[in-house]
Amino acid sequence: MKIKRTAGERLFDGANVLLMIALIVLTLYPLWHVLNASLSDSGRLMAHRGLLLFPEGFNLDSYKLVLSNPSILSGYRNTLVIVVLGTALNLLFTILGAYTLSRKSFMLRNPIMLAIVFTMFFNGGIIPTYLLINNTLHMGNSLLALIVPGLVSSYNLIIMRTAFQEISESLLESARIDGAGEVRILWRIVVPLSMPVIAVMVLFYGVAHWNSWFGAILYIRDRSLYPLQLVLREILIQNSTDSMTTSAAMGDKEAIGESVKYATVMVATLPILLIYPFLQKYFVKGVMIGAIKE
Numbered sequence: 124m125k126i127k128r129t130a131g132e133r134l135f136d137g138a139n140v141l142l143m144i145a146l147i148v149l150t151l152y153p154l155w156h157v158l159n160a161s162l163s164d165s166g167r168l169m170a171h172r173g174l175l176l177f178p179e180g181f182n183l184d185s186y187k188l189v190l191s192n193p194s195i196l197s198g199y200r201n202t203l204v205i206v207v208l209g210t211a212l213n214l215l216f217t218i219l220g221a222y223t224l225s226r227k228s229f230m231l232r233n234p235i236m237l238a239i240v241f242t243m244f245f246n247g248g249i250i251p252t253y254l255l256i257n258n259t260l261h262m263g264n265s266l267l268a269l270i271v272p273g274l275v276s277s278y279n280l281i282i283m284r285t286a287f288q289e290i291s292e293s294l295l296e297s298a299r300i301d302g303a304g305e306v307r308i309l310w311r312i313v314v315p316l317s318m319p320v321i322a323v324m325v326l327f328y329g330v331a332h333w334n335s336w337f338g339a340i341l342y343i344r345d346r347s348l349y350p351l352q353l354v355l356r357e358i359l360i361q362n363s364t365d366s367m368t369t370s371a372a373m374g375d376k377e378a379i380g381e382s383v384k385y386a387t388v389m390v391a392t393l394p395i396l397l398i399y400p401f402l403q404k405y406f407v408k409g410v411m412i413g414a415i416k417e
Contacts, residue, residue, distance in 0.1 A: 157385050
């Protein structure tokens with residue numbers, strides 16, 4: 124039997140739909156604007172005022188300039204190394220730490236968890252961290268300086284530890300009775316059963332590495348080691364597009380430089396936008412797992 128809905132309920136649902144549509148438009152339009160601007164003719168783009176709903180002309184010259192820039196290519200290479208190697212090491216050490224701290228038989232798990240939570244609120248500061256990484260560990264001006272300091276995220280460790288605690292202890296005891304050790308239990312039982320939360324960790328760590336630029340400013344001095352986001356920062360903030368517009372006339376440099384900025388944003392953003400939909404379905408589940416308390 125269909126329940127008749129009141130006028131107030133229908134009005135409330137309609138208002139929610141309109142609000143959600145407005146939020147979607149506000150969220151997607153900046154990206155749509157950047158895409159249209161990157162595909163527009165440089166001169167017509169500079170002359171355009173107001174909303175940009177469609178490309179002003181169609182021109183791929185800005186993408187050709189961006190993809191021919193050696194700084195962009197080396198930035199891509201360095202960022203891919205950081206993302207792949209960093210995410211792999213992040214997952215390895217987060218899984219090992221989370222499994223150890225999820226076992227009730229580990230007597231020191233509560234003091235260690237308190238120490239880990241403490242680091243979420245307090246840290247040594249930028250200067251002591253810089254001295255530690257650059258002078259003590261001698262990792263300055265290397266990609267390791269962008270990976271090792273953030274090897275394990277306290278927040279991600281807590282989420283994964285909670286997910287491991289949800290696995291039935293009787294299942295693990297059965298494996299122990301059959302002669303399985305802790306290492307085999309971890310990699311043959313716990314990890315396969317926790318693939319949704321591991322996918323969320325890949326998303327969290329991967330996006331963090333892809334977007335990271337502050338660490339590179341602190342530790343990287345060699346331009347050949349600049350990650351993509353630091354190259355993007357130079358182009359957008361310091362307006363360093365001269366190397367890509369040297370062949371243009373003086374009057375056209377400003378217009379071409381504006382198109383190049385938009386194209387650079389698209390080139391730096393598109394890969395993570397393409398990967399995200401494949402992991403998005405695990406996102407809510409991973410967050411809900413982290414919300415469960417003992």
